[in-house]
Amino acid sequence: MKILHTADWHIGKIINGQSLIEDQKFILNKLFDAIKEHDPDVVVISGDLYDLHYPNKEAMVVLEDALSMINLELKIPIIAISGNHDGKERLNYGERWFEKTGLKIITGYDDLMTPISMEGINIYVMPYFTPADVKHVFDVKTIHTHQEATEYIMSEMEQVMNKDETNILVGHLFVAGGESSDSERPLSIGTIETVTANTFNAFDAVLLGHLHHPFAIKSDFIFYSGTPMQYSFSDANQAKGYRLFEIDNKAFKQKFIPIEPRRSFHVIKARYEDVIHEKIEVKNNEDYFHFKLTDMDHVTDPLMKIRNIYPNTLQISRIDYEVAQDEIDVDVHTLSDIEIIESFYKHVTEETLEGIKKDKVIQLLESHLNKGANE
């Protein structure tokens, strides 16, 4: 049994006004080549196929093309679940026809306790849910956190599970200790998102989406595939690709296999003049750049000038301030709130916080702290 595991395609993603759709078509073609080469028994997509609940029409065409190339052209089954970025109804549209050719897109709760059996292996699918979803659907009033919601689902699954067989879980969540990046969106606001690794102990292997780093967690049975391409400057220098599992009863081998994108993301710290005179080391001028620049006080419209040379520059920061910021030398653990604010104020304005300004800050601070206590 061979599984190719991918996740977090985020089709339709736009960064700083730049659509990544051409990069996404490119990387999905590469992924298609890899699937053709490895010829897995199933492709697992662990959520966040789209970047938005309301994908634009171009994103829909790209997803349909990718799914049909794998499922109709190569005739390889697909198991996909919805992530926190996917709109369930939109991702799921057409599923009653899709399943006839082995393309399963699971966004609901009906089949949580009914694993998909392939080659004698049981694949449990758990689309993304909020604690409130689980509380509501299963009518369990005591659920408030992702941990509690996931524990509840796990305990239900364990009741139907045959532990002598090989059991795999496909999910979209944040395992505690995992490393997050700038390009994920919080799972839900105001709740602790993480779920501990041992929650999944009943499973032989867990194939996850949500965290974008392929090595987001160290575990011998829980794996993130990571995104197929870089999706933020915090992903710069990070390998991207997919995972390949070969499962033989309860034993399995797996490896991460990188794929080369159309354009990489780079963060480059340099003097403005060095960038503009191409005195920096860059392999491909067409890549995506975030330039952190010094010595540019005299420059007007730097983005336009830099884009003449590096057309896909997405961001420019002046880092004189940033460097200065590193120099704040206060120990926030030993200072009071107002002392921290005083230090910051002095650092930014080079003046002392005093008089009516200080009174106002204290007043705001107190009203804020009291409000928090009353909620």
Next chain:
Amino acid sequence: MKILHTADWHIGKIINGQSLIEDQKFILNKLFDAIKEHDPDVVVISGDLYDLHYPNKEAMVVLEDALSMINLELKIPIIAISGNHDGKERLNYGERWFEKTGLKIITGYDDLMTPISMEGINIYVMPYFTPADVKHVFDVKTIHTHQEATEYIMSEMEQVMNKDETNILVGHLFVAGGESSDSERPLSIGTIETVTANTFNAFDAVLLGHLHHPFAIKSDFIFYSGTPMQYSFSDANQAKGYRLFEIDNKAFKQKFIPIEPRRSFHVIKARYEDVIHEKIEVKNNEDYFHFKLTDMDHVTDPLMKIRNIYPNTLQISRIDYEVAQDEIDVDVHTLSDIEIIESFYKHVTEETLEGIKKDKVIQLLESHLNKGANE
């Protein structure tokens, strides 16, 4: 060969803030019952399945349910085309899987010259297009109107057509002489929309969508099915349903079959007090009403008061003005522009248009007319 012909479902339609989705579910269930009863060889849906290019998720679920009940549950093929209200990419999403069970959703131009053959009959499908679409896709610079665009497509179709066989066209357009209603959206702005009936002479039968009245046109070979339910107050008292065709070589019988909606649309002219004291003749208080009311100068918040009795009142008009308007007795064909404006001004204000006001109107009128002449 039996065809059940329907069109203009407009799923997701909202009138004056009132979602019609529950009415649409109801009517699609009735349509499903009719399809089950007649057991046609194919169901033809002549465009405008959705009301909006970006349907909401509820609309998507209703469409998917309706299509799957007909196509998967009853196993009856469907031929559907996009209308001017449908977003091609959204309506078409999943088509590569749908066609495997005989659900064809045609939104593009690739197969215009390739009829679908069923029971020895050729069904040509022509999704809605603008003149600019045809000009662009077929690279014909001389096309500017719907008439020219349709003539071009017809001449191309005629070249591949076997006229000895039975040829049917499915389209979404406005045939000249057809009767339009308030609930259609213009096909395109700034062009004449209509296409003459004789443009379609090569076909044995033409099954259309766009006009909402099932008897919008008198023809022995061109038919509108009309909408399955009323979609505006201009549809009040209008029968709604579907058409059933029985085709035997080039001969065919067809009939319009009405279906009863969950709620009808009514326009009621009455005194406010008569409405509020239920002294008007109404079969079902839950129907949709547009009340045109007199004698209500003293009433505050009439909509709320009327909705206590007729909860689905969508519109209220005071018709004192409207009645007065009927009394204007001028022949606009014999009067000059300024004379028409003078009459209107006098009618509305009960004063004579004169002095600086009249000068200003003349000035505006002239500048407007000159501007038009220069464009």
